[in-house]
Amino acid sequence: MIIGEVESLGQGFSGSYKAVLENIKTDLLSLFPNLNTVSDIQQLVLAQLVMYYTKFEDILKKCFRGSTQFPDFVPIPTLTYQVTRSRLLDIPR
Secondary structure, three states: OHHHHHHHHHHHHHHHHHHHHHHHHHHHHHHOOOHHHHHHHHHHHHHHHHHHHHHHHHHHHHHOOOOOOOOOOOOHHHHHHHHHHHOOOOOOO
C-alpha cells in the first residue's frame, strides 16, 4: 500500500513542480518590493526544495531496494536545471 502512496506523491510532484517554481517567483515578486530581497529569498527557498527532494529520493532508494525505479519521479539533475531556469535574472549588487 505504501508504494502506491509514494507513486502518487511522485506523480503529483512531477506534474506540478514547474508551475510551483513559477508560483514561488510570482508570489515573492508580489510580496516584496526589493528585487534583491526577492532574489535572496528565492535562492534559499529553491535550495531547500532541492535539498528536501534529494533526501526524499535517498529515503526511497533505501526503502525500496531491489524495487523497480519509479518512472514518474523527476531526476535530480532535471529539477536542478528547472530551478536554475526559474530563478530571477542575477541582480547586480
